Amino acid sequence: MATIQDRWHRRNRQTGELERTALYGTGKRYRVHFRDPSGREVTKAFGRKVDAQRWLDEQTVALVRGTFVHPELSRQTVGQWAETWFAGRSHLGPKTLASYRSLLRARVLPRWEHVPLGRVAHGDVVAWVAGMRAAGLSASRTRQAYHLLTSMLDAAVKDGRLARNAAAGVDLPRLPTTDRRYLTHGQLADLADHCGPHRLLVLVLGYTGLRWGEAAALRVRRVDLLRGRIEVAESVTEVEGHSVFGPPKSHARRWVPVPRFLRDDLVDHLASRAPEEFVFPSRTGGPLRVGNFRRDRFDRAAVTVGLAGLVPHELRHTAASLAIASGASIKGVQSMLGHASAAMTLDRYGHLFGDELDAVAERMDAARADWMRTEGSSGSARWSAD
Secondary structure, eight states: OOEEEETTEEEOTTTOOEEEOTTTTSSOSEEEEEEOTTSOEEEEEESSHHHHHHHHHHHHHHHHHTOOOOHHHHTSBHHHHHHHHHHTOTTSOHHHHHHHHHHIIIIIHHHHTTSBGGGOOHHHHHHHHHHHHHTTOOHHHHHHHHHHHHHHHHHHHHTTSOSSOTTTTOOOOOOOOOOOOOOOHHHHHHHHHTTGGGHHHHHHHHHHOOOHHHHHTOBGGGEETTTTEEEEOOEEEEETTEEEEEOOGGGOOEEEEOOHHHHHHHHHHHTTOOTTSBSSBOTTSSBOOHHHHIIIIIHHHHHHTTOTTOOTTHHHHHHHHHHHHTTOOHHHHHHHHTOSOHHHHHHHHGGGGHHHHHHHHHHHHHHHHHHIIIIIHHHHHHHHHO
16 A cells, blocks of 8 residues: 655654654655555655655556556666667677677767666657767668667566657658669679679679678579579678678578579589589688678779679669569569568569559550450440440
8 A cells, every 4th residue: 555654753652643753854754655566665755745745646647557667677777778688689690789789889878878767868869869960970870879779768668667668759860862773684794794703693693682691601502403593591791700600681591593594604603512612602612701702803893884882782683673674573573582571572672663564554455455346346336326
């Protein structure tokens, strides 16, 4: 039962009169006392009884609504909670975790490490976001730092340490819009030819849509030349200078089609390789690193063919555009790229299906013309006679 105790006075059981206690003249006079739904004791002292009653009323409402949070839980600092939060993120990839750790050290902890979870205020988060932008941090990095903080606070809400996430709903800087480049067959062939020994790798990236990590981790036994398929079952990422292998993005294996003209090149390329060897190894036989690939060949080749600034990931976009132009369906492109849903494929490449919409209109015109030749003319005559 909730009570407000006068810590300075107590009532004499015999006379009923108020008597001073040993605490008279020290500390705050009124103490609220009650137990939360889990049985833990909650106490808080106030100088004025009206303040004590107001706080008790607020806690009573929170108890009824189910939003009550024990003060001890919300006193944990953001820095302390961050370690607990990271311990529960074992399902994330090594590269993602390393990126989160970097953001935490560089952007989140300098501002929030010693702030109790319950003291994180919406206005302070707004000022923090604005401060990062004013300091010249990119919109992308600012958004990433903000989302890391809100993810930790969302978890604190689920853990019963916060009644709500005070960081939610902050206006974020917009990401700059960039035009994607989709290479033509001719541009892709020209680029591949200027990449020398990496010619086949560039063509595989540009026609299958493999992510760089998937191509770098691809082993000979995953290439089925008879069926014209590549099994994507593994990926490699660079984390603090080390190659870390794991499942592909979204943890979903998939089979990717290989155009016939590439199969002939792959036959010669794989002829003397063992099943466990990498299809596109580095000079030492390990997985090829994207930084070395760009420095040695790709970047200079891109400049030479008039595609300065091109990055390997844009070959994945090229694969999508070439597949769509050849008549592939949305579901087909989704399967090839390994997207989690067709909606994701549409969000990224829906605008490339414009030509297909034109083709649909043409087919509808042709269908109506056939109908007019067979049934439409007689139908029109009947309507006229009536």
